[in-house]
Amino acid sequence: MAKRIDVSALTAYYGAHKAIDGITLHVEPASVTAFIGPSGCGKSTFLRTLNRMHEVTPGGRVEGKVLLDNEDLYGQGVDPVSVRRTVGMVFQRPNPFPTMSIYDNVAAGLKLNGIKYRRSELDDIVEKNLRGANLWNEVKDRLGRPGSGLSGGQQQRLCIARATAVEPDVLLMDEPCSALDPISTLAIEDLIDKLKTEYTIVIVTHNMQQAARVSDRTAFFNLAAIGEPGRLIEVDATEKIFSNPSVQATEDYISGRFG
Amino acid sequence: MSSPSAPPPTPSPPSPMKEAGARSTTRLGDRIFSGLSKGSGIALLVIMAAIAVFLAIRAGIAIAADEGNFLTTFEWDANADPPRFGIAVLLFGTVVSSVIAMVLAVPVAVGIALFISHYAPRRLATPLAYVVDLLAAVPSIVYGLWGALYLVPRMTGPFQWLDDVLGWTGVFAYDGTPARSLMTVGLLLAVMILPIITSVTREVFLQTPKANQEAALALGATRWEVIRMTVLPFGRSGVISASMLGLGRALGETMAVATVLSPSFLINASLLESGGGTFAQNIASQFKEAGSMGRDALIASGLVLFLLTLLVNGAARLIIARRKEYSGANA
C-alpha cells in the first residue's frame, strides 16, 4: 500500500556538522518524486532520514518530523527496524548479498519478520518479485546461483526485487542507475514507471533527463557554500520545474549553468 | 630462466600479451625480482623436501625395528632391546585435547570477535582488541606454568561437579586426584589459541562490506540479524582458516602440555583423570633420555603429527573451496 510522506522542519547532523537544514516536503502516495541538486547538498542524507538509516552512521542525528500517513517515524517508542520494513531502500551501488543465491537474496527480507513461509509460498513470492523487477526471464534457470554473478544492471534489479519482496509502502532509491550502462538504466526506469502504481517512490538522481522522464514531481536541493547545510529550494510538478521553475537557482542548475 | 647471453627479443607485431612478456625478460629490475622470487620458492621446496626426507628415513629405521605395532601398541619402550612402541595413546591424546580446545575456544573467539567488531563502542573495542592481541604474545611455557600452578588446583571443584552430573557416562568420571588430565590440557590449549582465532576472526568480520550490512539494515534487520545475514556468512571461510591456525598450534603445543599433563601410556576412558599424552609432549619429555633408537622412534611419532597437521589443513582448504563462489570474494 503506497503511503503519503509529510516531512516538516527536518534537520540532520553528522556529529556537529549540520548536513541538511529545515526541510519541509510532501510526497504524494503512488507517485515518483525526484531529488536533484549538486553533490554534497544532502540528497542522500535526506533520503536516509526517511527510513531512519541516517542514525546508523556514527554521530547521525535528526530533528523534525517525518509522517508516514500521519504516523511519526521519529515518534516515541517507534522501532527503527519496523520503519525500515515499511520504507524500503535501493542503494547507489548494487549490493546483493554475495553469500546468497539469487533466490535467497529475494527471500532475504522475508526471513526477518519472524513469519515462517512454506516453500511453495516463498517460491511464489520470489517469482512474483523477480517478475516485478523485470528479471525473472533472465534468471529463472539459475535461481540457485550466486547473485554476485549477475551483471550490474541485473544485480540492481535483483536489489529492487529484494526490496519489494517485503511489501514496503515506500521505495527509496539513491542514484540507482549511476553505476549502470544506458541499457540497464532504461530497464530500471521502465521498472520505476511500473512500480509507481503500487509504491510511493522517491529517487535521487544526478541525471536531469532521468528526473524528467520518470518523476511526477521534482525537488531541487542546494547549499549556499561548501560546509553549509543543504536546503530544499523548491519542489513542484516535474514539467513546471523543467520548463518554468519559480526560483532562478533551479533554472541555473537545470540548464547546466552550475552544479 | 633466460641466460644473460640470450639474444634481445626481436621486435614483433604489437600484441599486448607478448609485449608484457618481452619486457619482463629485458628489464634488469624485473629479472632480479623474478630471480629472487623463483629462488626463494625453490629454496622453500628444497627445505620442505629435506625435512620430509630426513623424517621419513629416521622414522623408517625406527618403525622397521619396532617389535610392537607402531599404530596400536600402548607402550613406549623405544630404548629397550628389542624396542617396543606405538603411537595409539599419543594420537588419542593429541586429537582429544585439540578437539576439546577447539570446542571451547572457537565459539568464545567468534563471540569476542563479534563483540569487538560489531557491538562494543570504539572506546572499548580498541583496548579490548589490543589486550587480546597481547595474549598471543605470552610464551607457551608461561601458559604451562600458569596451567600447572593455577589452573590444575582450581579444576578439582568443576571436575567434581561434572562427575556428579555426567560421571555416569564414564567420559566425565573423576577420582579426585590432581587434575593433570587431557581435559585440563584442552582447557589450557583453548586459552592459548583463543587470541589467534579471535584476532584473525575479528579482522575478517571487520571486512564485511558496509554496503551489505546496510542492505540488511534497510530490509529491517536487527543488529543480530545483520550479523547472521552478512557478517557470519561473509566471515565463514575466515573463521575456518582462523580455527585451523589455532588447531595447528594446539596439535603441536609442547611445553604447556608437558608442564600440565601427568602422562602415561594408557588411554583413560575419563578425560578428567590424569594419563595419556600428546605427540609433542612425549617428544619433549623423552628426548633427553632417548638413545639413538629412541630418538628415531620419537621422530617417527613426529612424522605422524606432521601428517595429521597436513590432513587437517587439507580438509580446511576443501571446506573453504567448496563454497568459494558464495564467499563474497567476487562481490
Ligand SMILES: Nc1ncnc2c1ncn2[C@@H]1O[C@H](COP(=O)(O)OP(=O)(O)O)[C@@H](O)[C@H]1O
Ligand atoms: N558519513 C558521513 N559522515 C560525515 N559527514 C557526511 C557523511 N556522509 C555525508 N556527509 C556530509 O553531509 C553532506 C551531505 O552529503 P550527502 O547527503 O551525501 O550529499 P549528496 O547525496 O547530495 O551528494 C556533505 O557535506 C557530506 O560531506
Ligand SMILES: [Mg+2]
Ligand atoms: Mg548522494
